Amino acid sequence: MEAESLEGLFKRLNDSPDDVALLREIFRVLRMTSTRYSEFVVKNGQTIINSLSGGWFGPSEELWSVIEQVFLAALDTNQIEVASKQLSLMRKQFPTSSKVDRLTGMLKEAEGNYDAAEDTYNLILARDESDSLTRKRLICLLKAQKKKRPQAIEKMNDYLKDFQADVTAWKELGDMYLDEQQYRFAGFCYEELIAAEPLNFHYTLRYAEIMFTLGEFNIARKYFAYTLELNPPNVRAMYGMALASKALNAQKGVTANDKKENDDILNFSITQIKSRYNNTPFKQTSDAVITQLES
Amino acid sequence: RSKKKNVMHDLILDPQIRNWVLVPIVLILFLIAILRHNISLFLRSERPTPLSAIRDRQLLIRSTRLRTNGSYLPPSSASSRQAHYLSTLTELIETAPPAPDALSANPMMDPSNMIEMMKGNVTMVVPQLLMMAWISYFFSGFILVKLPFPLSLQFRGMLQRGVEALSGSLDVTYVSTLSWYFLTLFGLQGINSLVLGEGNGADETRLMQQQMNMQMGMMGGGMGGAQDMKKVWSVEKENLELMAGKWALRDVERRLVYGKKVKKNK
Numbered sequence: 001m002e003a004e005s006l007e008g009l010f011k012r013l014n015d016s017p018d019d020v021a022l023l024r025e026i027f028r029v030l031r032m033t034s035t036r037y038s039e040f041v042v043k044n045g046q047t048i049i050n051s052l053s054g055g056w057f058g059p060s061e062e063l064w065s066v067i068e069q070v071f072l073a074a075l076d077t078n079q080i081e082v083a084s085k086q087l088s089l090m091r092k093q094f095p096t097s098s099k100v101d102r103l104t105g106m107l108k109e110a111e112g113n114y115d116a117a118e119d120t121y122n123l124i125l126a127r128d129e130s131d132s133l134t135r136k137r138l139i140c141l142l143k144a145q146k147k148k149r150p151q152a153i154e155k156m157n158d159y160l161k162d163f164q165a166d167v168t169a170w171k172e173l174g175d176m177y178l179d180e181q182q183y184r185f186a187g188f189c190y191e192e193l194i195a196a197e198p199l200n201f202h203y204t205l206r207y208a209e210i211m212f213t214l215g216e217f218n219i220a221r222k223y224f225a226y227t228l229e230l231n232p233p234n235v236r237a238m239y240g241m242a243l244a245s246k247a248l249n250a251q252k253g254v255t256a257n258d259k260k261e262n263d264d265i266l267n268f269s270i271t272q273i274k275s276r277y278n279n280t281p282f283k284q285t286s287d288a289v290i291t292q293l294e295s
Numbered sequence: 296r297s298k299k300k301n302v303m304h305d306l307i308l309d310p311q312i313r314n315w316v317l318v319p320i321v322l323i324l325f326l327i328a329i330l331r332h333n334i335s336l337f338l339r340s341e342r343p344t345p346l347s348a349i350r351d352r353q354l355l356i357r358s359t360r361l362r363t364n365g366s367y368l369p370p371s372s373a374s375s376r377q378a379h380y381l382s383t384l385t386e387l388i389e390t391a392p393p394a395p396d397a398l399s400a401n402p403m404m405d406p407s408n409m410i411e412m413m414k415g416n417v418t419m420v421v422p423q424l425l426m427m428a429w430i431s432y433f434f435s436g437f438i439l440v441k442l443p444f445p446l447s448l449q450f451r452g453m454l455q456r457g458v459e460a461l462s463g464s465l466d467v468t469y470v471s472t473l474s475w476y477f478l479t480l481f482g483l484q485g486i487n488s489l490v491l492g493e494g495n496g497a498d499e500t501r502l503m504q505q506q507m508n509m510q511m512g513m514m515g516g517g518m519g520g521a522q523d524m525k526k527v528w529s530v531e532k533e534n535l536e537l538m539a540g541k542w543a544l545r546d547v548e549r550r551l552v553y554g555k556k557v558k559k560n561k
Contacts, residue, residue, distance in 0.1 A: 195360045221548060225551050229550070265548050
């Protein structure tokens with residue numbers, strides 16, 4: 001079922017724009033991959049909702065997933081009336097659901113009514129303190145309000161005290177620290193990510209760059225090299241390795257052996273960069289940069 | 296046809312048997328499965344997990360992650376985390392409530408467990424027993440079907456309950472109603488999951504697995520009680536202490552630049 005990618009599906013949709021079954025399939029794939037494609041979803045949502053509402057056994061289960069999907073997309077595109085309409089449908093069908101409560105809170109957030117949203121979320125948590133999704137929404141609340149970034153970070157740390165294995169939360173916290181330029185803490189978060197997914201080169205690359213920013217050139221270069229092992233065409237890692245080697249050479253107390261090794265690594269990176277840019281239109285730019293590196 | 300084996304004459308079964316026993320049993324089992332599914336939806340309790348349980352579980356996950364992948368972190372980071380988890384685990388182990396004696400740890404006495412067990416029993420075991428009794432009462436004493444796959448002789452006693460009189464000369468593949476009941480019971484799992492979706496309330500095999508787990512838990516001394524967690528933490532702590540301090544990335548640049556020949560630098 002996963003064989004058809006979104007690209008393929010959209011191509012088919014171009015050819016037959018009225019194919020409702022195809023639309024439903026696209027919506028399903030969007031839901032499964034958590035892809036944000038909100039304009040499209042809102043525009044075509046009503047068609048699918050109509051098609052799912054009838055039928056022999058009444059509306060199918062899929063209907064409510066689609067309604068929720070359209071609701072979230074409408075929040076994204078600031079179409080509050082559309083979102084309210086979906087929300088009232090859901091509220092009628094699931095009057096006591098804490099998910100609907102949380103979605104109500106999100107609607108209030110979208111309207112800018114942060115205090116009311118916070119009250120809604122706190123009510124949900126009073127009923128079920130282990131509701132991690134609602135706690136994360138409280139953090140998002142604070143993040144959305146520009147001046148409250150430090151509080152958001154504090155709340156996220158509290159969340160992670162309870163849910164310390166939540167990888168996406170660590171990523172979010174790491175990025176928040178990066179925004180605040182607190183690189184040590186960001187590095188700690190990214191270490192969590194590497195421990196959770198050691199073969200994910202995005203995390204290792206970012207971690208290398210964080211280490212480089214902190215001046216830990218040895219560690220940085222190791223992780224740049226590791227990123228290259230995981231992802232050979234990764235130009236950022238190549239540049240990173242080159243720069244780290246240059247920085248190491250410029251340090252005090254560097255021995256002759258080390259210098260040779262650093263030079264070897266530097267030349268290796270430069271060769272990699274050259275070969276990568278060889279037949280591309282960017283060759284001139286890269287050559288200019290390389291001359292800087294070699295100097 | 297002149298086959299040189301014991302040709303047992305094929306029985307000709309009354310087609311009325313097919314109409315009045317075979318098909319009805321399948322239909323009835325299917326409908327009962329749907330009924331059980333709906334009832335289980337009603338009875339499902341909405342107990343949220345306490346935060347403390349979540350916290351403990353997550354600590355274990357994170358600690359395991361460190362053990363498995365710690366070699367990809369810089370050694371100082373890995374060892375400081377290791378120290379942190381060890382001290383947390385030690386603290387948890389020491390402050391866990393003291394071991395209750397064997398009797399009070401009996402999960403049968405635990406009120407919340409009792410309700411779960413009762414629910415499980417009502418929805419599963421009782422209907423099963425009723426069905427078996429009903430079938431044995433009404434539908435015993437005759438051959439129901441000839442199974443299309445070959446069976447060995449050991450099955451005869453089990454599958455031909457109630458028709459032993461003839462079984463001396465009868466192929467094992469002719470079976471009684473009770474065995475047909477069991478066959479359809481398990482066979483309908485597939486149809487059940489199509490119609491009712493995965494994790495449906497009428498899934499026999501899952502329930503039997505659950506029962507096995509419950510029994511093992513009982514033998515292990517308390518289901519999910521504090522005693523259990525203490526053991527889990529102790530195991531994790533021991534494993535954590537044994538964590539190797541090797542850095543997988545120690546020679547990564549050399550690997551890249553110099554190829555597979557890694558200079559054995561101390």
